[in-house]
Amino acid sequence: MKQVIKGNFAVSHGVKLCRVKVISAYPITPQTTIVEELSEMCASGELDAKFIKVESEHSAMAGVIGSSTAGVRSFTATSSQGLLLMHEVLHWAAGARLPIVLANVNRAVGPGWNIWADQTDSLSQRDTGLIQVYCESNQEVLDSVIMAYKLAEKVSLPVMLTYDAFFLSHTSEIVDIPEIEQVDEFLPPYNPEFRIDINNPRSFGGMIGPDYYFEERYIMHKDALKALEYYQQVCKEFEEIFGREYDICEEYRTGDAEVIVVAAGTITSVSRIAVDKFREEGKKVGLMKLRMFRPVPVERWRKVLGNVAKVVVMDRNLTAGLGGVFASEIQAALYPIENKPMVYPVIAGLGGRDVTPDDIEGIINYALSNDKPTDVPLFWGLKE
Amino acid sequence: MAMKKRSEMAKEYDFTSWRDFTPMNISLGTMLHNMTGSWRFIKPIYEDKVPACQNACPAGNDIEGWIKLVQKGEYDKAYWHLKQEQPFPAILGRICFKFCETSCNRAVLDDYVSINELERFVGDQVDLSTPHPDLPEYNGKNLAVVGSGPAGMSVAYYGRLLGFRVTMFEALPEMGGILRVGIPAYRLPREVVAAEFAGLKNMGIELLPKTGVGKDITLNELRNNYDYMFLATGVHASMKLNLEGEDQSHRIMSGLGMLKKVALGEEVDLGDRVAVIGGGNTAIDAARTAIRLGADATVVYRRSETEMPAHSEEIEKAREEGVRFRFLAAPEKIELNDDGTIRKLVCCEMELGPPDESGRKRPVKKDGVLFDIKTDSIVTAIGEIPLFDYLNKIIKTENRVIEVNECLEVDAKADGKAKIFAGGDIIDMPHTVVHAVASGKKAAIAMDCDRKGVEFAGVLKKIAIGDGPAISFSQYMGWSPINPVRQNNSMVVDSEKIVYDYFVKEPQVEKKIQDANSRKGSFEPYSDTFSEKDALQEASRCMHCGRCTECDNCLIFCPDISVLVKGKGHFGYAFDYDYCKGCGICFTECPRNAITMIDEETPIEIDN
Amino acid sequence: MQKTFDIPRELMTEEELLQPGMLSCQGCGASLAMKLALKGLGKRTVVVIPACCWTIINGVYPYSALQVPIIHVPFETAAISASGVRAGLDARGEKDVVVMAWAGDGGTFDIGIQSLSGAAERNDDILYVCYDNEAYMNTGIQRSSATPVGAWTTTTPAGSIKEEPKKDIEEIMLAHHIPYMATTSVAYPDDMYMKFKKVRHITGTKFIHLLSPCPPGWRIDPSKSVQITRMATQAKVFPLYEVRRWRFSKKRGRLEENWKYTINIYPDRELPVKEYMKAQGRFQQMTEDMVNDVQERVDRKWDELIRKADGRPLTPNE
């Protein structure tokens, strides 16, 4: 059933379709409407879940850690400051190997207060062990929620899916909302091997010494890497049922490209317009859309980017003193390649500043006309 | 005891490859493999110790032991248990001076436990003439007991339990010594004494009244016919006032003499007023007897009330019954009428000087202040002394006592078959019934050791109770205590060791004593034995010092779950030393100090 | 034979939900407390443990001394984690299982008070137990807001004595309108047992403040830990009482709000606070004046408590 809905509602609908049992969340702009809608769904009985109206994001995540350990499908959502407040518990959720799904609306972090799109919040959580999936459209958001549970429950790791503040969260798009029967077929009820069980009592997450901690983390790393493969499987299964195609990362007109723009979130959409324009002009420009960022699809990146001359990486985030997170990780991934492409790291759109197709066009032209980057990174649109 | 060790159920995991690991941090089993017992440097053990009351009892009466049985309503068992250390509960339960009660730890909380009343209760639950149910074969040795007072009774009882063939010689027509002819019937009914003797007789002890040694039979005869002899002839002569005319009146008599006459049913002529001279038990008994014979009695004592050797309870009762007291007065002169009746007793006012050897303040004459006491008769009760003529100088005596060694054996001069022992009032020992009983127990054990050729001193060490001098007959016999846990006789549990937090105040059960008016007209006993309800109530006040009662405190408080209940059919608990960390909480929280902390290295045999 | 505590023998001998081999110090009140708590709660209990000594006590991977499900959670999340577990179990239909958050004083009075307040305000159906050893023991004895005046800790060393009185957590919790609040202590096992048994049947947030001795932290001999904890109640430093919020009104045929304070232990011996303090190494730096101040405060609070327990309807703010 097709409906025109905002990105946040796409999340709520996804959560409902997945028959989530426990939700624990705390409001923060621009995530608020997710919470509101879910809370209404719970109140009306449309969704048979317990909504714990916690007093903080830290508790929001801690709450679902509890419910997930009890063996039920659990969900939370947040953004920006809220995500940062969760930091400790994000590590915990991952270390505890809990298949929680977290929706994060990418928003800038303070100070000063800025509620607009920026990926610094989620990227600063990249070491927590959560799987990260970046979304570009409301449809993708909804579909990603459903796929997230499938993946999370398969690899016993939490998944964070993220999408841009306002550009998606509060923007209406046509979304095909799947039938719940189809979702049920795709996503069986959650029934973990290990959960809180009175008849088989265990301790979860207890003390572990230097002799064993190391291996536990290794196992977690191995399983995280498995997510790459699993996710592709999940996407295939999803496609079979729902007809929409997803992947760990997506290529657009990259076949013979000499320049590839790399972007995540809504910048991908504007980049696609720019790429089309260059192609019309006969210029071999392509786009790689980042979807899964943790675990890092190193091999795929190398395959897509390894043979091009130039790679432009769009970062709507900033690690002060280094630059963009995506650029640095892509550079690291490409490092072992012999004839590595020249990477042009670009910081753009921080704090919700608009990034238009014209901007992308300008950035591509900058890459085309320079043998190597003039600024590392290039702050596109900086008021000089 | 079949208890599976928990440490044997421990399962350990040793992951050598990451592939062995659980997919996430979850537990697979208990911590039982972690034997925290290795942290310990001191360890608790369960140990029965000596309660302060038992320690104070000259006979080492296992009070806690039989009170526990009373609490369970097992009176028969309690009776026989009691008799292991103190064979005459019906007697001592009535007239003992109750050393136990004065040291009862409960007094710190509210009031002592009425042990003596409970003892009487236990004594009255069983027909006293019932012989001991567990009499051994004769051991081939015979024992002559001279004197049928409590010392003689005790040696006969224990002697028989040890297999001696016992014969008891008594000069008087009635058996029992002071119990029969000294202590008045209102305090100790004749029937009780008689029943005890029936019991002794039923145990096979030969009783020969009217057989005075030195008169009807000589000491030497006994020496030649018996393997062992026990002398317990008591102190039956009275000390003199050493005043002129003392022997010239039928109205002047000794206290014991008077009591004896009354006891044997003979007439005594006291007149209307009696002055009893002295401050001991004989004086009080004489005065109270006089009251019962219808006379007015005044006790004349040369010191003040605090120095009186008589039991304070007895003084109190005497006063209630109308006995008057004239303290700080000493007889100076007796003036007689021609017919031998008394004109007056002239006394001298006394005052108290510095203490004498006995620790009491010495009475000294207040210079020359004299006064008269009008009286019809004078009863002297200033002390009893033994009559040793029958010893024929064969046996050494000094200061009116027979000298004995540690085994109570007498150093007999001339030869003869028997080894001679002595006890009761004729040896250097406090003059009380329980001391007499204790001496009989000790002598019997000493004789048995001698018979077996075992060194007594070594045995004594093993069976001594607490600080001594009491010794345990049951331990000598190897009878196991009620609770089969380690027995520690050397440790006495005094009030310092009791955790009073665990005891709730509970008043003593009131003793039922007739009022003075109704009791002074009669020689009938004036107090009743506890009813069962009262006995149970009073018994419940026992704190069981030093003895485990399975109160569960250790079980409840052990932070390391290292106290195990022994389970059906077994008493008490066991420590699981695999895990006990030696924190000592069980020791501190044991209300009654039935746990001891010992050095981890101390080698012990523990019946856990 | 007469037992000291009114705790059924069968309960003490049945299969233990807590097995030995624990890593607690000698004489630790925290392990004892858990053992006794589980006697009251029984098998159908889930334990939620934030950072505190109990994270250590329970053992190392892959073992667990507790034989009921236990989930370890971050330091400040005891209450909400329990709420989460509650929600999860409810969703599975296991409504009769008690979810017990078991946190130290640091995890309760300080870092965890936010999430505790949240859970209590929502009246989540959990049991929250603060085993209070009056400092951060796990990290080596640092002050918490539960540390009493004058107690030595590594962050209140000589010369920097703690002058601030202990936070009044009971009243804080009551201000949340929870249905049940109680104090208890390992020195009174039957009181503990009674309360832990009772809370099984109360819906909503139950808060139990439990005094738990710590021999190294209190600088006392391990064997004295229960005794000294008992002294805390005898000296009225730590009164044992409980507060129920609801009463069934026959007239209205439904529950009505009625704050009922019940003092469970009236000390039968007058024990000055001084004696309690003298018995512990941690109070040795206190001056006489400080001790007197504490005595005054203790007396005043006891009077207040008596008044509240008088039966008058009271609001928690009185």
Ligand SMILES: Cc1cc2nc3c(=O)[nH]c(=O)nc-3n(C[C@H](O)[C@H](O)[C@H](O)COP(=O)(O)OP(=O)(O)OC[C@H]3O[C@@H](n4cnc5c(N)ncnc54)[C@H](O)[C@@H]3O)c2cc1C
């Ligand atoms: C009036 C009075 C009241 C007392 N009240 C108490 C009391 O309430 N509680 C208490 O604990 N103590 C009391 N005592 C002390 C106590 O009675 C004695 O310490 C105790 O009886 C001593 O016991 P015994 O066996 O050594 O001697 P006795 O009881 O004196 O018995 C000795 C026996 O030996 C017999 N005898 C003596 N010479 C011979 C001989 N040559 N041949 C054969 N038989 C002989 C005597 O006739 C007598 O029967 C009291 C003493 C007196 C005098």
Ligand SMILES: Cc1ncc(C[n+]2csc(CCOP(=O)(O)OP(=O)(O)O)c2C)c(N)n1
């Ligand atoms: C967020 C966080 N801060 C600090 C710590 C370190 N830490 C662990 S336990 C603890 C103290 C615990 O004190 P308390 O709650 O009183 O329990 P106790 O150890 O005394 O039993 C601290 C500070 C932590 N684990 N997490």
Ligand code: SF4
């Ligand atoms: S430090 Fe204190 S609370 Fe922690 S385990 Fe040791 S005794 Fe128990």
Ligand SMILES: [Mg+2]
């Ligand atoms: Mg603490």
